[in-house]
Amino acid sequence: MIPVAGLSGDYEIGVRPADIDHMGHVNNAVYLTWVQDAVVRHWERFADADAVARHLWVALKHEITYRRPAFLEDGITASVTLEAAAGSRARFRTLILRGEELIAEVISVWCALDAASRRPIRLPPATVARFAGTA
Numbered sequence: 001m002i003p004v005a006g007l008s009g010d011y012e013i014g015v016r017p018a019d020i021d022h023m024g025h026v027n028n029a030v031y032l033t034w035v036q037d038a039v040v041r042h043w044e045r046f047a048d049a050d051a052v053a054r055h056l057w058v059a060l061k062h063e064i065t066y067r068r069p070a071f072l073e074d075g076i077t078a079s080v081t082l083e084a085a086a087g088s089r090a091r092f093r094t095l096i097l098r099g100e101e102l103i104a105e106v107i108s109v110w111c112a113l114d115a116a117s118r119r120p121i122r123l124p125p126a127t128v129a130r131f132a133g134t135a
Contacts, residue, residue: 009045011038013076013096025069032062035094035106038078042092046082051127054115060089061109068103075099082131088112088120 013034021027036059044052070076079095088111096104114121 008079008081009042011041011078011080013038013078015070015072015074015076017072020072023069025071028064028066031064031066031096031104031106034076034078034096035062035064035108038080038094039092039108039110042080042082046131047127048130051124055121055123056113056115056118057110058113059108060111063107065105066103067105068098068101070096070098070103076103082128083107085123085128085131087122090123 015026019026019030039059040057043055043057047055075098077097079097081093082090083093084091090110090112092108092110094106094108095102096106112121112123113119
């Protein structure tokens, strides 16, 4: 993949009672939902309207490093950056933060699909440039 070093976006996350597991903190599986929601919001924020309408995303891989637990009353933010892109694939880094404290780091590889055919589709260079802040 070609490095992008793109624009980052911050997205507030509400911790719900249903997110809490038997140990009293956010269940590990909930982080995947947070990442999926944040990456899609990031795409919708920085891609142009045509690209948003034409592309869907599926996650191919998530690597999660848990650093600290999250709790019900925590104010959580997901900070998303597109790090690299090539063809139909993109790598996003999502930092899950409680204030300035890093509680989890997620590296995700996603595949762009054509919204009509549901087949992989190349990301337009102009769209990647928008995420890099060079468009």
